[in-house]
Amino acid sequence: MSxxxxxxxxxxxxxELEVADVPEPAPGxxxxxxxxxxxxxxxHDTLIIAGTHVVRPEPPFSPGSEYAGTVVAVGDGVTSxxxxxxxAGNEEYGCARDTVLxxxxxxxxxxxxxxxxxxxxxxxxxxxxxxxxxxxxxxxxGETLAVLGAAGGVGSAAVDVxxxxxxxxxxxxxxPERAESARRYGAHEVxxxxxxxxxxxxxxxxxxAAIKELTGGAGADVVFDPVGGAVAESAVRAVAWGGRxxxxxxxxxxxxxxxxxxxxxxxxxxxGVFWGEFVRRxxxxxxxxxRQIFDWAAAGRLRHHVHDVLPLDQGPRALRELANGRVxxxxxxxxxxxxx
Numbered sequence: 341m342s343x344x345x346x347x348x349x350x351x352x353x354x355x356e357l358e359v360a361d362v363p364e365p366a367p368g369x370x371x372x373x374x375x376x377x378x379x380x381x382x383x384h385d386t387l388i389i390a391g392t393h394v395v396r397p398e399p400p401f402s403p404g405s406e407y408a409g410t411v412v413a414v415g416d417g418v419t420s421x422x423x424x425x426x427x428a429g430n431e432e433y434g435c436a437r438d439t440v441l442x443x444x445x446x447x448x449x450x451x452x453x454x455x456x457x458x459x460x461x462x463x464x465x466x467x468x469x470x471x472x473x474x475x476x477x478x479x480x481x482g483e484t485l486a487v488l489g490a491a492g493g494v495g496s497a498a499v500d501v502x503x504x505x506x507x508x509x510x511x512x513x514x515x516p517e518r519a520e521s522a523r524r525y526g527a528h529e530v531x532x533x534x535x536x537x538x539x540x541x542x543x544x545x546x547x548x549a550a551i552k553e554l555t556g557g558a559g560a561d562v563v564f565d566p567v568g569g570a571v572a573e574s575a576v577r578a579v580a581w582g583g584r585x586x587x588x589x590x591x592x593x594x595x596x597x598x599x600x601x602x603x604x605x606x607x608x609x610x611x612g613v614f615w616g617e618f619v620r621r622x623x624x625x626x627x628x629x630x631r632q633i634f635d636w637a638a639a640g641r642l643r644h645h646v647h648d649v650l651p652l653d654q655g656p657r658a659l660r661e662l663a664n665g666r667v668x669x670x671x672x673x674x675x676x677x678x679x680x
Contacts, residue, residue: 342361342362342363342364343361343362343364343437343438343439343676344359344360344361344362344437344438344652344653344675344676345359345360345361345362345402345436345437345438346358346359346402346403346404346436346437346652346653346655346673347359347360347362347399347400347401347402348388348389348399348400348401348402348403349399349400350399351389351390351391351399352389352390352391353389353390353660353663354386354389354655354656354657354658354659354660354663355656355660356389357389357403357655357656357659358656359652359653359655362437364438364439365439365440365441366413366441367413367414367415367418367441368415368416369415369416369417370415370416370417370418370443370444370445371414371415371418371441371442371443371444372411372413372414372415372418372421372427372441372442372443372444372447373411373412373413373414373439373440373441374407374409374410374411374412374427374429374439374440374442374447374677375409375410375411375412375438375439375676375677375678376407376408376409376435376437376438376439376440376675376676376677377408377409377410377456377457377460377674377675377676377677377678377679378407378408378409378456378457378459378460378461378649378672378673378674378675378679379404379406379407379435379436379460379652379672379673379675380404380405380406380407380460380461380463380464380465380670380671380672381403381404381436381658381659381662381670381671381672381673382405382406382464382465382493382494382662383492383493383566383589383591383662383663384405384589385403385404385405385433385659385662386659386662386663388403388432388433389403389659395432395433397432397433401433401434402433402434402435402436402437403433403434403435403436403655403659404433404434404435404436404437404673405430405431405432405433405435405464406428406429406430406431406435406460406463406464407428407429407430407435407440407460407675408426408427408428408450408456408457408459408460408463408679409426409427409428409440409456409675409677409678409679410424410425410426410427410677410678410679411423411424411425411426411427411447412439414444415444418444420444420445420449421444421447421449425449426449426450426456426679427447427448427449427450428447428448428450428456428459428460428463429442429446429447429448429463430446430463430464430467430619431446432616436652436655436673436675437652437675438652438675438676438677439677445623448627448630450634451634451635451638453638454634454637454638455679456679457646457649457672457679458637458644459634459637460672461644461646461669461670461672462497462633462637462642462644462670463630464493464494464615465493465494465496465497465644465670466497466500466501466633466642466644467615467619467626467629467630467633468494468497468588468613468615469494469497469498469500469501469502469564470501470629470632470633471613471615471618471626471629472498472564472586472588472613472615473485473498473501473502473505473507473562473564473586474505474629475618475625475629476584476586476611476612476613477562477564477584477586477611478584479502479505479507479561479562480506480507480561481505481506481507482506482507482508483507483508483561483562484507484508484509484510484555484558484560484561484562484580485498485502485507485508485509485510485560485561485562485563485564486509486510486511486512486551486560486562486563486564486575486578487499487502487509487510487511487512487522487527487563487564488512488513488533488547488563488564488565488566488567488571488572488575489512489513489514489565489566489567489591490511490512490513490518490519490522490525490527490530491513491514491518491519491521491522491668491669492566492591492667492668492669493667493669493670493671494566494588494589495511495513495522495564495566496522496525496644496645496668496669497525497644498564498566499511499522499525499526499527500525500526500642500643500644502526502562502564503525503526503527504526504636504641507561507562508528509526509527509528509529510527510528510529510530510531510551510554510555510560511523511525511527511529511530511531512530512531512532512533512547512550512551512571512575513530513532513533514532514533514534514665515532515534516532516534518532518668519531519532521668524643524645525643525644525645526643529554531547531550531551531554532550533546533547533550533571533574533575546574547571547574547575547578548574548575548577548578551563551575551578552578555578555580558580559578559579559580559581559583559606560578560579560580560583561579561580561582561583561584562583562584562585562586563575563576563578563579563583563584563585563586564586564588565585565586565587565588565589566588566589566590566591567589567590567591567592568587568589568590568591568592568593568594568595568596569590569592569593569594569595569596570592570594570596571592572596572598573596573597573598576596576598576602576603576610577602579602579603579606579608580606580608581606581607581608582606582607582608583606583608583609584608584609584611585603585608585609585610585611586611586613587610587611587612587613588613598610644669644670645668645669645670646669646670646671646672647667647668647669647670647671648667648671648672649672649673649674650671650672650673650674651673651674652673652674652675652676654673655673658671658673
């Protein structure tokens, strides 16, 4: 039997992707085959296919790092899941296909009231945000959290999780319109830091000035930054005394050069967030995080937004929209497996 897969034939832009028929895999010991119903796309998929991510597979390969679906075959020694179980999981890449072959210890059985679509929309973004805010920042109720890139997948998840954890959340984005969209996830105040100087709710395009204004000059206890670049160099100066600056990613394409005198005089911390390595090294902690996130989802407490669900053969278009910053919330691909 065969299925379809979105394939990166050579490194470059989304136009280098094509959909091809591939053989259905067979599980070895400790492995399972999952019929994928939904694939979650993230900005880092655009970097992986371009060859500019820290993870650099050689073509041909499939993008897509998170999926949800149904187990259709199990290998020898697998007892944690069985055929027919609905599951979700994440890999570095390789998930944008009708069936995936993965290690059984890398899948999570979904609660009854969490749909495949929900799971694919929240697994990576919400797990990253939760790990960043809980394990890395130790965010406490009543603290002020500033989120950059708040209209994107992981940024909007950080706004939502921060709100659920009891923080006062101020959300920034590159344009006033994108910043305003963060209110749907629970942002209390919003601002714009656009490079063209457009005014946001705080009346400035400067992240430092906006955060300072919205906090009465005190600064943010925690800054969540998946953007990097020039906005990072501004926002790191807006961290409060004893605050924490979370380095989540570099969606702007620029890695900032921040003087270490800034955390020195603020008594603050610059904290790296490498969620993929956390999952690999601390799987039990990751599973506990997921249980909390799925409990919130089952109770209807998450405000996640699905930008669109496109068929697998529209994968190049989907990744182009991600690369061009046109996606608000989460973009999904619909693969061939069963599941809603």
